[in-house]
Amino acid sequence: MTLFLARRAAQAVVVMLLVSLIVFVLLHLLPGGTARAVLGPRASAAQLRSFDHEYGLDKPILEQFGIWLSQLLHGNLGYSYKLNQSVASLIAEKLPKTLVLNLLALVVSVVVAIPIGVGQAVRRNSVFDYSATFLGFVFYSTPVFFLSLMLVLWFSLDLGWFPAQAPQASTVSGILAEPSGLVLPVASLVLLQVSLFTRYLRSAVLDNLVQDYVRTAYAKGASRTRVVYRHVLRNSLIPMVTILGLSLPILLAGSLVTEQVFNYPGMGLLFYQEAVVADYPTLLGITLVVGIATVVGNLLADVGYALLDPRVRYA
C-alpha cells in the first residue's frame, strides 16, 4: 500500500514537471513576447533587447525554465507587469473564490445526482430513466456560456429572482454573505456536472444491483429502500470518487466561462482579462495552478479508489 502510494505520488511529480515544462515552453514560444507586451508597440529594438537582457529573457529557453522552476520552488511565481503585483499574491487572492464556487457546485451536483442516478437504475428503461438520460444529453451538449446566458435571461432579467451579477465582495466570507448572487453561477456549473455524474452513477448502480450481496440482503429480509440505499449505493459511490477527482479540470474550465459570464471575481475571470492584454506571467501562473490541480485530482482519485475498494490490488 505504502509502495503504491509512493509510486503513484512519484509519477504525479514527474507529470507535474512535464506540465510546467510544456506550459512554460508554450507560452514562451508565442510571438511578440513579454518585452513587446510590456514596452508597447513603439519600443525600439534596442529597448526590447535590454528588457530581455534585464529579465533574463535572452537566455536559452531551457535555462530560463530552470531559473523559473527554482524560483517556483521558492514560492515565486513571477511578477505581473500589467497589474504591478506578484503573480503569487494575485492567485492567493483569487483562488479561494474560485475554489468556493467550484466546491459549492461539486457538493450540490453530488447531492442532486445521487437520487436521480439511483432512481434511473432502479427504474431502468422507464419514462423517468429515458427522460433523465435525454436531459443529460441536452445539458452535456450545451455550452456552459449559453446555459449561463439563458439562466441570466430567464431567472434574472425576466423573472427577477436572482441578481445577474455574482457577488463582488473582496473576501470569501463577503461572497458567501450574498447567497442569492451565487445561485445562478453555481446552477450553471451544477447542470453540466449532474449530467455526467448521473450517467456514471446509473451504470454503477446497475452493475451492483445484480451482485450476489444484493440477493443475500433481500434474502435476510431487508427492504428495497434499505438494500438500495444502504448496500448498493455505498458500493456504487466508490467509482464516483474517481469521477470526482477527474471532474476537477472540467469544473475549473467551466468556471473559466461561468466567472466571465457572471463577472465573478475569481481566477477564471482574471485569466480572461489578462489573456486579452497578454500578461504572460499571470497566464503562466494560473495555467500552472490549474494543471497541478488536475494532476492532484487524478492522484486523489486513484488513491481514494484504492483506499475505498479493498479489491483493488496495489500493483
Added chain:
Amino acid sequence: MTTRPWSGGAEPEPDGPGLAGTPDVVGRPGPVPEGGAAHGPRRGALRRLVDVFVQNRLAVIGLGLVVLFLLFCFVGPLVYHTDQVSSNLAVSNEPPSAQHPLGTDSTGYDELGRLMYGGQASLEVGIAAALLASLVGTVYGAVAGYVGGVVDGALMRLVDGLLAVPALFVLLVLSTMFSPGVGIMVLLIASFSWLGAARLIRGESLALRVREYVQAVRAMGGGSTRAILRHIAPNAVGTVVVFATFTVADSILTLSFLGYLGLGVQPPQTDWGGMLSSATNYINSGYWWQLYPPGAAIVLVAIAFNFLGDALRDAFEVRLQSR
C-alpha cells in the same frame, strides 16, 4: 450503457483476416481505418452499423440532425441568397419579417443567412479537427502500443503531461495571439483533442500486437510499419470512429466558446459562438431572434453527434473511460 439488449457481448470482435497480409486485400495504404481490413470484418462492421440505426432511435435522430444541418449550412445558401459581406446599418436589429424570417443582427446581416454561414465554420472546424485529432492520435497510440517498452513509456508520459495542461486556458491564450481563420482553428483545437485517441488506441494496440495474425505478419517478414498501418490501426476502427464522433461535438463546443469570447474565427467570417457573442451585447433589448437560433443550433448539433457516438459505441462495444 450496458443495459441495451443489442449491445450484448456474444458477438466476438472481428480479428481481421485469419491469414494476415494476404495481397488481395484492397485498401488505402494510409492509417485511415475504413476499408483497410479485409472483407470479413468490414462486412461485419457494416452490418452492425446498419443494426444500430435500425434498432436505436436516438442514432436515427442524431444522424438525421447531422444531415439536416449539413444541408442547411452548405446547400441552404445556394437556395436562400443573402448578403453576408457588406453590412447595412439601416436594417440593423430588425425583428423577424417576411423579408428576414429570423430578423437581422446588429450590422444588418440577415440572421437566417448568417446562421447558415456561421454554421459552415462551426461544422467545418468541428469535423476537420475531429478527423485530424483521430488520425494523429491513432498513429501515435498505435506506434506507442506496438513498440512498447521505453518508447511507449516516454510517448505516453508526454500524453499524460499534455492531458493535464488545461486545454481551454491555453487555447484562449493562443487564439488571442493568432487572429484565427478556419485552418488555424482546426489545428489549435486538434492539438489538444488527439490525446484521448492516443490513449485509447495505445490500449487497443497493446492488446492487438500479441494476436496471432499480427505475429504472423512479423513471422512472414512484414515490417513494423506494415503491421501498424495495415493490421493494428484498421482493427481499432471501432474505437476511432466512436472517438471521432464524440470529438466533433466537443470541438464544436470549444469553437463556440472561443467565438463567444470573441476569439474564434474573425469577422467578416463568423461561427455560431461568435453570433451569440454579438447577441449578448443586446441581451437587455429582447432581441431573441439573435440569441436563440445560434444557441439552439450549437446544442442540437452537439446532441446529434453525441447521440451518434453513443449509438456507435454500443455497436462497437468500445470501453471509453471518460464518458
